Amino acid sequence: MVLAVSMSAVLVSCSDAGPSDSTTSVAKNTSVVGRLAGLAQKAADTGSLGVIVRVESPSGRPLAIARQASWTKADHHLEATDQFRIASNTKTVTATLILQAVAEHKIQLDDSVETWLPGLIHNGTNITVRMLLNHTSGLGDYLLTPDFLPTLTGHEKRTWSPEQLLAITPRQNPEFPPGEKYSYSNANYAALELILEKATGKSLADLIDKKITEPLEMKDTFLSTDAAFSPGKPHAVGYEPDAQRLSTILPDDLNIPEGSGFVGPERPHGNVETAAIDVSWSGAAGGLVSTAADWQRFLTALMSGKILPETQMKEMLTTVPAPEEGGGYGLGLMKVETPCGTVWGHTGGQPGYSSEIYTDTNGRRSAAVLTTTNFGIQEPKAARANKALVDATICAMLDKPYPAESDAPSS
Template identity: 35%
Template structure:
């Protein structure tokens, strides 16, 4: 199977447009370089988030539940203009963690016999998707459809940045994806594609008669009492106190500049990445899912069948149906990451759902200079340290010693 991947980390690109092609994929919890796990940070969550803010983050929060004890760490600001401090309970843009919500909705319908994972999308959206007779629902969920990822279209994102408050329709996003050649024939490769999840959102609407925003509330948020979770349509409902503002961040000559994105439209993300939530709600969602209380066993097993991405990503990662499997230095986790124009998020839980870690950094990077900027490297190492300390704390283990 052919596999291809775009940049999965904001700030690794040399130009703004190319960097923005990486949004909605965020930063997967990958193996941190040994140097980042050096002993002076030990297992201190607060020390690690403080260090990340010192490295350039506007704010960062982490919530860790090891199955016995809940720990939180928070540092920095939720709003640079008012100097409002970030709180661990603040809402934030979850980015591509939205994909797990959409996958759950799809699998719930499969369990009810209202759609089939291996049926062509043409059956549910006639005449909408090019080559839709050969692209199945499963392929869309697992990024094996070959559909071009619309967030990798440089011209489209230049237009979004030029007018970030404009509302984009799902049809416009699909048009961008469909006007570009596919990466490969359906089922013959793997490439992260937000386009596939916009298609899934339209399919869910067609099958149920309800938009994804409503389905998330009815089928997930309300039953799980996720009171702070919703799909932004098209903007964050209330960017005031209780919400962590996001910041599009540029690095040039070691200096950071920040643009507040909290009033920008999230319509460009839609059913691929427009969920707003909290660390608590996201931990509850993924814990309930992996604990087997959100989907029937058969559908959860389908969700956990992964494509191995270790070779191309340089880390032991597999992608299922809207769900990552991550082998970390301290244990196996399941979850998803997310990136928007102002946030970088991750939620990971243990295989039984009893342990969880969720976090947000309210920066998304654009570097107009070389991606090797030392300031950006320092930021990445500090963020990696936060993730490593947090996930090891989730598993109740010490951070591995530097080799």
């Protein structure tokens, strides 16, 4: 799930040697491969720490690159096929399942939340399923609240139910009427999980297996129930800034207790390894583990019309203004305007893992950039390098030239 924070510190380069050399390409010309590999290594050395880049187009076999800061190789040699916590990209799957239930006449988008979850959500009579899906409900977010922060950072091991997460969800400050504007909140998808399971009589995990991963043969994708990845399957190792660095990244108005930081083994350059933090609480809002290839398979199938009927796909692509996401937000899907054109997909962030995965409008091309830190790329220098990589990857996906160096973000 997206952990949106403001940025106030500049990260010193974290590399102490040359690039990791996991690169595969058949379809792309050498200049594109070289540019992406160089930008990926620069991002890794500037604060992203580890980066997986994968591009698919109709013209040939996928391009896949993995780069990492040299010191991280002692923990794991990153590969483009590694499993990864794709976090809030999960929301697109959840929205797809809701829309499938709509097509089956089990749910209506204009149903009130109160109809499905009586007494559970403040102002639920005026909030609809559609508003939950496109984040216009007016619900706040539990993610960085004092009640939840110890779980997020790994200091407290606790299993949270969606009902419990909704119970600690604060009011928006200032509040706004449901349906008035976009404001991203993971609480929306905690509520959708309950509605989906109530409407279908099946668990979220079962619905994902039967309706998404099994039909699409996504063999490396599953819903987390603990901190583990698939046995015997290599997975990316995630990192976050230590408490001292984190204090310079988080905005002061969050009132985070002094000394708060992520639990995990200390690593060089003020980092903490976070791969063992249990994020099973994220459920329908961000609980899926996947790979770049698996997720691109899902997104391209979705955008090419292979999963949802035309009517429901049209609803999914109907957006509300969401400038903070780079364009608009539909039903579990972001519309992002980039230097090379419009793309659709989502972003995700959890302790140690950040991702941006997109397709073109027709689902014929896709691009993924997976990064082994989330808060670490909130620091200005790291953010610029990461954005340059994402922009260049999208341009490569669309077979368009990367903007001139003078127009690209500087480091």
